[in-house]
Amino acid sequence: MMILDDKLGRHGDAFYAELMDLHEGLTPDQSHALNARLVLILANEIADPARLTALMQAARPTAATKG
Amino acid sequence: MAYDYAPFPYVAPPGLTAPEARHKVVIVGAGPIGLAMAIDLAQQGVPSVVLDDNNVVSVGSRAICWAKRTLEIFDRLGVGERMLDKGVTWKVGRQFHGKDEVYSFDLLPEPGHKYPAFINLQQYYVEQYLVERAQALGDLIDLRFLNKVTDHRDHGDHVSLQIATPDGDYTLETDWYIACEGAGSPTRQRMGLPFEGQTFEEHFLIVDVEMEQSPFGDHDTPERWFWFAPPFHKGQSALLHKQPDNIYRIDLQLGPETDPKTEATEEKVIPRIRAIVGDTPFRLDWMSVYKFRCAKLDRFVHGRVLFVGDSAHVVSPFGARGGNGGIQDVDNLGWKLARVIHGRSPAALLETYNQERTHGSAENILNSSRATNFMTPKSAIESVFRDQVLALATDHPFARKLINSGRLSQPCTLRGMALQTAAPDAPIQPGDPLIDAPLLDAGRPAWLIAKAQGQFTLLRVGHDPIPDIPGFARIGIGHSGDYPCFEDPQGLAAERYGTDHLYLLRPDGHVCAAFRHTDAAAIATAYARATTGPRNDDP
Numbered sequence A: 001m002m003i004l005d006d007k008l009g010r011h012g013d014a015f016y017a018e019l020m021d022l023h024e025g026l027t028p029d030q031s032h033a034l035n036a037r038l039v040l041i042l043a044n045e046i047a048d049p050a051r052l053t054a055l056m057q058a059a060r061p062t063a064a065t066k067g
Numbered sequence B: 001m002a003y004d005y006a007p008f009p010y011v012a013p014p015g016l017t018a019p020e021a022r023h024k025v026v027i028v029g030a031g032p033i034g035l036a037m038a039i040d041l042a043q044q045g046v047p048s049v050v051l052d053d054n055n056v057v058s059v060g061s062r063a064i065c066w067a068k069r070t071l072e073i074f075d076r077l078g079v080g081e082r083m084l085d086k087g088v089t090w091k092v093g094r095q096f097h098g099k100d101e102v103y104s105f106d107l108l109p110e111p112g113h114k115y116p117a118f119i120n121l122q123q124y125y126v127e128q129y130l131v132e133r134a135q136a137l138g139d140l141i142d143l144r145f146l147n148k149v150t151d152h153r154d155h156g157d158h159v160s161l162q163i164a165t166p167d168g169d170y171t172l173e174t175d176w177y178i179a180c181e182g183a184g185s186p187t188r189q190r191m192g193l194p195f196e197g198q199t200f201e202e203h204f205l206i207v208d209v210e211m212e213q214s215p216f217g218d219h220d221t222p223e224r225w226f227w228f229a230p231p232f233h234k235g236q237s238a239l240l241h242k243q244p245d246n247i248y249r250i251d252l253q254l255g256p257e258t259d260p261k262t263e264a265t266e267e268k269v270i271p272r273i274r275a276i277v278g279d280t281p282f283r284l285d286w287m288s289v290y291k292f293r294c295a296k297l298d299r300f301v302h303g304r305v306l307f308v309g310d311s312a313h314v315v316s317p318f319g320a321r322g323g324n325g326g327i328q329d330v331d332n333l334g335w336k337l338a339r340v341i342h343g344r345s346p347a348a349l350l351e352t353y354n355q356e357r358t359h360g361s362a363e364n365i366l367n368s369s370r371a372t373n374f375m376t377p378k379s380a381i382e383s384v385f386r387d388q389v390l391a392l393a394t395d396h397p398f399a400r401k402l403i404n405s406g407r408l409s410q411p412c413t414l415r416g417m418a419l420q421t422a423a424p425d426a427p428i429q430p431g432d433p434l435i436d437a438p439l440l441d442a443g444r445p446a447w448l449i450a451k452a453q454g455q456f457t458l459l460r461v462g463h464d465p466i467p468d469i470p471g472f473a474r475i476g477i478g479h480s481g482d483y484p485c486f487e488d489p490q491g492l493a494a495e496r497y498g499t500d501h502l503y504l505l506r507p508d509g510h511v512c513a514a515f516r517h518t519d520a521a522a523i524a525t526a527y528a529r530a531t532t533g534p535r536n537d538d539p
């Protein structure tokens, strides 16, 4: 299984707070759509297909087991 | 055993019978911050009157986590070692999700520091030690219990104040008025100063229980344990800390829809504690229900009225930045006000207390509010993100870093601010606090910070001597000279400070300049900058 090391460093908390702010005031549907757009945008930034496949797999089992 | 809240004696103040001469400094409030302020000033020869409306130490443990930098400051004020001896030392925090541990952190992984990352010690002990230290400085500190300040007025060149005592009212005049009256600051309210920020809807139950058997189980070493969704407290969060005298602090998140009055009762609290500790016998020592808030004043300096500690800023306690932040205020203001009072610096120097500590307090507020937001998601989507961070954290280090149950108090850096002179390649940057290191003083163990803080000091590690420049104390490490010199037995001072810089240190243990070449004129310029306050072209 792939292990994802920390790359955000000391910016982690600021990023997380900004992400929460981004969702502020949205309905659940709007948040859902925002998340989808964000995933697509970030995927385009990552670009490398092998890397994208690995990252998608990393997200999948955790989401399935821990729901 | 429960702490013995012995009342401090009230003595009828002289001002009740005849007007008192104008004082140099009046400090309103004898909490940890007001007391530390009086001691710091007294150690620099500045007398003060300290007024408190009460006559006992903090009721309930309140602040328990005291950070390394705070202990280094308390060391300078003469109570650090006593706190360390009594306190419970810890440095490891563990985070649980449900019953599983997901992540642990070590706040001070390296050896070679006099003080640990944190000790836990009840606020009542800290205040008791500070009162006793202040009493030992009795020539310079006039402590008046049951003296409640009811009004004040800034006249431009002095401040007058009204005080109520059990024997009636009186007035005082003072050159400087320091408001250390805590979060509800009546001074702030009288002046109508906005105190804005974020209030969190969530209620928290804070309980101290005394028990023989450690709830940390087989872990002998005290740590900070934090649970998201603990098995014993469904859907909420919980925090566990050890204090001296076999007292354990338990914080339980209660949610927004709670009635604080019914929650803070034995009937409600005992079953909650039983759910955690099982049948182990315990005694309830103290309990209280809080809602937390992060807020600060825009400015801490208003003419001759100076705000310090909780009267200037409040934070939620996750991260232990309230009392610790206040002690850094004291450390920052003490030497500046003493210089102004002794006529060695212009009053404009105090403006840098405002700049540096509003900056420090904004950083504390940012960190505590982010932690509180993470712990108490405000919406369904925030809960989803929080829970998925926790889920990813089991396998992925990056997600562990995002778990936020409090980023524990760190001294802020004053890099780039008005009093500092840049030195881009110095291992410790101007604006940063000193880093400790073990030394030998004629064969006896000593510590770098304890030797170096308290006055403007030139410090150098390595072979080169420090020139004699009038007005500075000198500390040499790894060489000898006709000034205090120490050995660096483990080479840690050299490792942390490098051997090619001469450092100029502020009395509050921050580097304010560093020089590759010893140039008396450059040192004099940096010193002038550090002691005169902002120039006109500063922001």
Ligand SMILES: Cc1cc2nc3c(=O)[nH]c(=O)nc-3n(C[C@H](O)[C@H](O)[C@H](O)COP(=O)(O)OP(=O)(O)OC[C@H]3O[C@@H](n4cnc5c(N)ncnc54)[C@H](O)[C@@H]3O)c2cc1C
Residues within 6 Å of the ligand: B028, B029, B030, B031, B032, B033, B034, B051, B052, B053, B054, B062, B063, B064, B065, B066, B123, B147, B148, B149, B150, B180, B181, B182, B183, B186, B206, B290, B308, B309, B310, B311, B317, B320, B321, B322, B323, B324, B325, B326
């Ligand atoms: C549950 C809880 C846990 C906490 N945990 C931590 C922690 O782990 N670490 C940490 O660093 N901080 C912590 N804090 C914060 C810490 O307790 C405060 O930051 C600290 O007490 C502030 O000290 P202070 O001297 O500014 O104010 P206070 O301690 O509030 O003292 C103010 C004093 O002023 C007096 N006063 C008020 N009005 C007047 C008046 N009109 N005239 C005369 N006197 C007056 C009061 O009687 C009081 O003695 C915690 C707080 C709480 C509530």
